[in-house]
Amino acid sequence: MMSMATSQSLQSPFSITSTISSSQFRRTNPLLGHFSFKAAVCPSGLFAKENSSRTARRHRAGFKRRSSTALQCTASHGPTGSTGALTPELKATLDKFITSNKVVLFMKGTKDFPQCGFSNTVVQVLKSLNVPFETFNILENETLRQGLKQYSSWPTFPQLYIDGEFFGGCDITIEAYKSGELQELLERAICS
Amino acid sequence: MAVTKEIMETTLTNKLQPIYLNVLDTSGGCGTSFAVEIVSSQFDGKRSLDRHRMVNSALAEELKRIHALSLKMTRTPQQWNEQQAQESRGATN
Numbered sequence: 001m002m003s004m005a006t007s008q009s010l011q012s013p014f015s016i017t018s019t020i021s022s023s024q025f026r027r028t029n030p031l032l033g034h035f036s037f038k039a040a041v042c043p044s045g046l047f048a049k050e051n052s053s054r055t056a057r058r059h060r061a062g063f064k065r066r067s068s069t070a071l072q073c074t075a076s077h078g079p080t081g082s083t084g085a086l087t088p089e090l091k092a093t094l095d096k097f098i099t100s101n102k103v104v105l106f107m108k109g110t111k112d113f114p115q116c117g118f119s120n121t122v123v124q125v126l127k128s129l130n131v132p133f134e135t136f137n138i139l140e141n142e143t144l145r146q147g148l149k150q151y152s153s154w155p156t157f158p159q160l161y162i163d164g165e166f167f168g169g170c171d172i173t174i175e176a177y178k179s180g181e182l183q184e185l186l187e188r189a190i191c192s
Numbered sequence: 193m194a195v196t197k198e199i200m201e202t203t204l205t206n207k208l209q210p211i212y213l214n215v216l217d218t219s220g221g222c223g224t225s226f227a228v229e230i231v232s233s234q235f236d237g238k239r240s241l242d243r244h245r246m247v248n249s250a251l252a253e254e255l256k257r258i259h260a261l262s263l264k265m266t267r268t269p270q271q272w273n274e275q276q277a278q279e280s281r282g283a284t285n
Contacts, residue, residue: 154245
């Protein structure tokens, strides 16, 4: 239905292994090119894998060197566990991420290797509609996993955001796909 | 205490007063994964997302102890009656 390029080559802004320059990042990621690099990469410093603080520090320092808009995200890793997971900094970062990308899926596993049947179902639905979408693997970060449950007021994953709004989980996505409502909403979001 | 189908049914009945409820343990009896079909007048005027939120809220305690919850159907009594009528028409044609 939509013939836009998929984001197969898209580096997740949350990836701690991405080392491309900001201009490369914009070129290879059509969805992200139109907003500030700061917003695209800001989460990486926050969402580095826990217990990888050396990697996270190197990653954050790397972004500061490459970009003139130095990494502004000042969020720390935050406490592990479910209490107090949604800090104001995390909320602000999530606000930016979901408004900077038209379609965002917080899931278990990755787009290419989903690790849960429900997450896989939503990935396959979105892929079949040829819609570019960002994903984040909540299994990589327990703080984010718990914080997102509070942020979305939704207890399970996957969690699908369209045009900055929480759309639902797997069941709602399937229901909307069957009724055609999902396709309509995605088309409006992508074209706006 | 493990979550059982009966616990899920009791909680949902108390909180949402459904006219139809079907809870299925999809974890093969382990009590870790459930599928729910529910019809309640409390869903009147609410979109799917809000209905799902209502069920999630009703099952807040149980959700802390189970791994997965699938809401297969959340209908109002009117939608349920229409669906039943459609199915019985389909059966006789």
